Amino acid sequence: MVKADEGATYYIGGSYSGQHDFGYTCYMPERITIENLKIDDSNHPEDYQGPAIFANFNPQMTDDNYQEQFPYVKTREAILSGT
Numbered sequence: 001m002v003k004a005d006e007g008a009t010y011y012i013g014g015s016y017s018g019q020h021d022f023g024y025t026c027y028m029p030e031r032i033t034i035e036n037l038k039i040d041d042s043n044h045p046e047d048y049q050g051p052a053i054f055a056n057f058n059p060q061m062t063d064d065n066y067q068e069q070f071p072y073v074k075t076r077e078a079i080l081s082g083t
Contacts, residue, residue, distance in 0.1 A: 025071045026072045030075065030076055032075055035081050037080050
């Protein structure tokens with residue numbers, strides 16, 4: 001569990017540059033809960049489409065027949081709550 005300090009501001013970013021070989025199955029958290037989420041996107045460009053909190057894990061995975069070269073057990077549930 002990760003808890004943020006009350007009143008603190010955190011900037012989270014990331015990218016996915018390709019497949020990663022961990023040498024074993026990678027287990028992502030079964031459930032992710034984000035509480036008191038506030039997104040300040042008031043200074044956005046004209047082509048802004050809104051926040052992308054969870055992006056497509058692998059756009060090549062278009063059906064159940066796709067097999068990851070290095071297996072992942074993905075998160076099944078994400079809970080967002082705010083005030």
